[in-house]
Amino acid sequence: MREAMNGFGERAVVVAAGVLAFGALAPLPARAADVEFMTWTYTEETGKAIVETMVEDFEAETALTVEPQGYAWGEMSKNLFLRARSNTLPDVTQVQGRLLPTFAGLDAAIDLNEVIERDELEAMFAPGFLAMGEVDGRQIALPWIGGTIGMVANAEVLEQAGVETIPTTVEAFRAALEKVRDEVPSSVPYGLATKNENSIVLDYLVWVWTFGGEVIDADGQPQVDSPEAVAALEFMASLVKERLAAPEIDRPDARRLFGQGAMAFYFDAPVARTFARQFSGRGEEIDAAVKPVPTPVLGDGDTPVSIQWGHVIMPLGEDNASADAAAIKWMMHLLSDAALVDYAVDQSALPVTASGIAAERVQNDAYLSDWAAASIEPRRNAIASLDNGPAVSAIIGEEMQAAILGQKTPAEAASSMQSRLEDAL
Amino acid sequence: MNAPREAGSRVGGSESLPPAGRAGALPVSVHARRGGLKSGESRFGLLLLLPAILAFALVVAMPFARALLLSLYRYTIDMSEPAFVGLANFAAVFASESIRGSFVTTLIYVVLATTFSIVLGLAWALILNQPFRGRGVLRSVSLLPWIMPSTVTAFLWGWIFNSRYGVLNAVALELGLIDYPTAWLSTSAGAMAAIVITKVWLSIPLFMAFFLAGLQNLDREQLEAARVDGAGNHAILFDHVLPHLRPVLLVVVVLGIIGNLQQFDTIYALTGGGPVRATAVLSIEVYKRAFEQWDIGMAATVGVLWVATILPPAYFYLRQLMKGAD
Numbered sequence: 210m211r212e213a214m215n216g217f218g219e220r221a222v223v224v225a226a227g228v229l230a231f232g233a234l235a236p237l238p239a240r241a242a243d244v245e246f247m248t249w250t251y252t253e254e255t256g257k258a259i260v261e262t263m264v265e266d267f268e269a270e271t272a273l274t275v276e277p278q279g280y281a282w283g284e285m286s287k288n289l290f291l292r293a294r295s296n297t298l299p300d301v302t303q304v305q306g307r308l309l310p311t312f313a314g315l316d317a318a319i320d321l322n323e324v325i326e327r328d329e330l331e332a333m334f335a336p337g338f339l340a341m342g343e344v345d346g347r348q349i350a351l352p353w354i355g356g357t358i359g360m361v362a363n364a365e366v367l368e369q370a371g372v373e374t375i376p377t378t379v380e381a382f383r384a385a386l387e388k389v390r391d392e393v394p395s396s397v398p399y400g401l402a403t404k405n406e407n408s409i410v411l412d413y414l415v416w417v418w419t420f421g422g423e424v425i426d427a428d429g430q431p432q433v434d435s436p437e438a439v440a441a442l443e444f445m446a447s448l449v450k451e452r453l454a455a456p457e458i459d460r461p462d463a464r465r466l467f468g469q470g471a472m473a474f475y476f477d478a479p480v481a482r483t484f485a486r487q488f489s490g491r492g493e494e495i496d497a498a499v500k501p502v503p504t505p506v507l508g509d510g511d512t513p514v515s516i517q518w519g520h521v522i523m524p525l526g527e528d529n530a531s532a533d534a535a536a537i538k539w540m541m542h543l544l545s546d547a548a549l550v551d552y553a554v555d556q557s558a559l560p561v562t563a564s565g566i567a568a569e570r571v572q573n574d575a576y577l578s579d580w581a582a583a584s585i586e587p588r589r590n591a592i593a594s595l596d597n598g599p600a601v602s603a604i605i606g607e608e609m610q611a612a613i614l615g616q617k618t619p620a621e622a623a624s625s626m627q628s629r630l631e632d633a634l
Numbered sequence: 635m636n637a638p639r640e641a642g643s644r645v646g647g648s649e650s651l652p653p654a655g656r657a658g659a660l661p662v663s664v665h666a667r668r669g670g671l672k673s674g675e676s677r678f679g680l681l682l683l684l685p686a687i688l689a690f691a692l693v694v695a696m697p698f699a700r701a702l703l704l705s706l707y708r709y710t711i712d713m714s715e716p717a718f719v720g721l722a723n724f725a726a727v728f729a730s731e732s733i734r735g736s737f738v739t740t741l742i743y744v745v746l747a748t749t750f751s752i753v754l755g756l757a758w759a760l761i762l763n764q765p766f767r768g769r770g771v772l773r774s775v776s777l778l779p780w781i782m783p784s785t786v787t788a789f790l791w792g793w794i795f796n797s798r799y800g801v802l803n804a805v806a807l808e809l810g811l812i813d814y815p816t817a818w819l820s821t822s823a824g825a826m827a828a829i830v831i832t833k834v835w836l837s838i839p840l841f842m843a844f845f846l847a848g849l850q851n852l853d854r855e856q857l858e859a860a861r862v863d864g865a866g867n868h869a870i871l872f873d874h875v876l877p878h879l880r881p882v883l884l885v886v887v888v889l890g891i892i893g894n895l896q897q898f899d900t901i902y903a904l905t906g907g908g909p910v911r912a913t914a915v916l917s918i919e920v921y922k923r924a925f926e927q928w929d930i931g932m933a934a935t936v937g938v939l940w941v942a943t944i945l946p947p948a949y950f951y952l953r954q955l956m957k958g959a960d
Binding site: 290311314395397403404405406452456596599600603607611614616 | 710711713797798814817819821822906908909910911922926927929
């Protein structure tokens with residue numbers, strides 16, 4: 210009896226184990242949609258509705274289905290990387306333009322020059338924008354929205370502080386910040402990024418360039434301990450020391466404080482206006498206070514610094530390397546005037562297509578015109594295009610933090626940054 | 635147990651009993667299996683274990699083996715295939731001042747968090763072991779920090795320490811202790827204090843529960859007798875209570891060390907390892923290497939060394955458990 214039970218038990222256990230093993234190893238269910246679209250805009254309050262509209266319109270036009278897969282902005286790269294490792298990449302993904310070189314090595318990357326006629330692409334995009342999706346001669350993505358990283362000022366805060374003119378020089382900028390500190394209680398006059406390495410790098414680049422220095426020279430060598438770069442670091446450290454900037458500030462903190470009228474200046478992409486609308490709770494009523502301004506310069510006649518910025522859309526997988534593929538059709542829909550113009554203006558950014566820029570809604574948007582006027586000769590982010598850009602960003606972020614938090618003198622931090630970057634590069 | 639021997643001994647057609655002392659050495663039936671019923675039970679036991687073994691292999695053993703293997707490779711996001719580099723990653727880890735710093739930071743964090751959790755957990759258990767009105771309610775409420783998701787706790791403490799909106803600054807300003815809001819999480823000491831306080835707050839209920847359970851077996855008559863003999867609180871604690879709690883204490887210390895060596899979520903949510911790596915413990919280092927710098931080979935190397943630091947206390951803990959089971 211017991212043996213019989215044992216025999217029955219053994220069989221049952223083997224069957225159960227087999228079922229479990231099968232369950233664990235069985236292939237995943239078939240995909241639910243024709244196109245999987247990985248995007249951070251879909252997770253943001255400011256973008257979810259318009260992404261849904263774009264999906265609905267596309268599905269109505271083509272009878273193809275799209276599944277928007279939302280990931281937080283800061284988690285996108287990591288998740289794309291993880292999905293590449295597990296062979297579960299989406300068909301199309303949104304990527305920050307500056308990070309595109311990081312993903313150029315993916316096996317799933319497609320050269321769109323082999324999918325769409327080059328002439329067609331060049332005719333489609335406004336001059337200069339098409340290069341946003343190009344890495345080493347391969348067109349692995351198409352631009353979606355564009356602009357620059359530049360300075361934005363809160364006119365209401367400046368008025369409260371008695372600052373009557375927008376400062377154009379570094380000296381005038383400091384004077385304006387002091388007025389804001391003294392006249393606007395509990396404010397952070399300038400939202401210098403001091404917390405997150407990726408954000409710190411952008412502010413660092415802007416100020417080193419403003420002070421006439423270079424972070425990485427034409428030969429790819431670091432130059433962060435030059436007198437100009439040290440002067441920039443001293444400037445940033447002094448802002449924190451004199452409470453003109455604050456520790457624990459990342460871009461999202463700056464956006465919130467700016468919208469709440471507790472910050473006068475910070476660096477951002479044109480989406481700054483959209484965030485100000487959201488965080489002020491006043492919607493478009495705050496638009497008049499959000500002023501794109503040129504970055505202050507060291508001496509009169511210098512060119513204000515700004516950094517190229519944009520989002521691109523990247524197709525993935527050999528199956529999508531055809532103009533008839535659903536993924537390519539979806540990308541073309543995203544870049545059609547009907548979808549792109551509303552999306553770009555809602556995001557307070559420029560559409561990248563020639564027809565999109567010429568659209569009446571874009572041409573009549575004074576904010577976008579002002580932004581373009583304030584951003585003269587935007588420079589390419591020299592760090593993001595490096596293979597080990599994240600490691601380089603970490604080094605710059607750590608050393609800059611050490612300087613502005615008083616753990617090292619600016620000269621010590623610059624020297625340490627230089628030697629660490631030499632090793633890393 | 636003796637069933638095979640008693641079942642008969644008909645072998646090869648002759649009837650004879652097996653020699654004394656060799657009972658069971660010969661099969662008692664042509665149908666009997668070698669090893670008898672006990673062997674069958676063992677096999678059945680193994681089969682019962684099969685799902686667990688499968689799950690362990692899939693979820694723990696295989697990823698660990700892969701991590702071990704990857705620690706011998708250079709593997710960054712721009713590489714389609716990992717390149718074998720032997721022990722170069724380990725050499726790089728030992729040569730890296732920042733990673734060596736992570737070991738020191740981990741040590742400081744583990745010592746502080748474990749010590750304070752145990753001392754305060756024990757103190758709270760001693761208080762809750764006293765008879766007073768509302769003790770049951772207080773015991774239940776004391777478990778709340780343990781029940782709360784740790785990231786929620788981290789954000790809670792993050793708001794307390796926040797330089798602009800934090801309660802700590804508000805109180806300090808109100809009391810005139812500071813003139814301007816202080817960015818507590820922007821100093822090395824402040825950030826370390828914050829992550830230790832958060833972990834201690836999370837750990838106290840669990841450790842308190844361990845100690846409280848241990849205190850239930852304490853002989854009250856012995857304590858009363860000691861008091862009659864003139865023993866004070868100090869003597870009661872050190873001569874009677876702590877010796878009684880020694881086995882519990884041992885387990886709690888080891889569990890605390892293991893838990894704090896593994897800690898990631900509260901630290902990442904509170905400080906992200908900063909400022910300037912002040913709270914970059916090994917778990918944070920692995921995460922940053924893997925998911926921020928996308929250097930999987932180095933992340934695997936640091937991870938392997940991290941596991942190596944956890945193994946001794948884990949071994950000690952398991953040995954204590956086995957002793958208890960015996």
